[in-house]
Amino acid sequence: MSAPSVSATMTRAPLWRRLLRDPRAALGLLLVGLAVLGAVLAPLLPLPGPETPDFLATLAPPAGAHPLGTDDLGRDTLARILAGARVSLLVGVASVGAALLLGGAIGLVSGFLGGWVDTVLMRLMDVLLAFPGILLALGITAALGASLTNTVIAIAVVNLPVLARVARGQALALRGLDYVRAQQALGFGPLTILWRAVLPNALSPILVQASVLLAASIITESYLSFLGLGVQPPTPSWGNMLRDAIGFLDQAPWLAWFPGLAIFLTVLGFNLLGDGVRDRLDPRD
Secondary structure, three states, X not given: OOOOOHHHHHHHOOHHHHHHOOHHHHHHHHHHHHHXXXXXXXXXXXXXXXXXXXXOOOOOOOOOOOOOOEOOOOOEHHHHHHHHHHHHHHHHHHHHHHHHHHHHHHHHHHHHHOHHHHHHHHHHHHHHHOOOHHHHHHXXXXXXXXXXXXXXXXXXXXXHHHHHHHHHHHHHXXXXXXXXXXXXXXXXXXXXXXXXXXHHHXXXXXXXXXXXXXXXXXXXXXXXXXXXXXXXXXOOOHHHHHHHHHHHOOOOOHHHHHHHHHHHHHHHHHHHHHHHHHHHHOOOO
């Protein structure tokens, strides 16, 4: 019996091991891991509370007691960035997760059933796609009010048609295959076939698209908070930290540097990780 080929062995390797073999994906995994680790461990670190002012240390430059400096109220910038990471990751995961569940269901049902169901559902998705994402999110938060929950809802609605379209494309490609037709011939209902045959084979590209949307969701949350329509003070988020820094760019430029860097590195990490997941799950690889 011949030994298994190298390509077959790599295909059977766990996804995280295949990601670590790709330098870009490994860097993305590192950046995302640091963001998650900072958000989770922030309450355990010996830092002041992110909302605790110190009027004797206002606009302090980066130094030993405050590694990233303080803002105009003396609040520690590092503590606020780590707290902002929790907000950004929560909004990103919650909004993409909600859009994944609803958009995936809409797309799979639409593509598999076809006919008038497909026409109605996809025209509704086209209405959402007709609006630029940030403008749609702005309109929803302006109508519902600025809050963390409404920010999640707004970004989920923006992501919904994208994931629905991806899921529909997979359903259209799979519904004519032999194993799907065999289950239809055996008398299984549409929902059973969708759950047992279509969803497992459509899941990889849908998850890849969801991982890419995580980065876009973090940017959208920062936009909304920067404009005052996202997370509201005193809860720190990277967007409202950048907004607060505008008036102090000459005196304390670090107030804008560090939140901007946090957004850049986290979004870069999710983009690199999403590209790596896409390449590793590509059946042609």
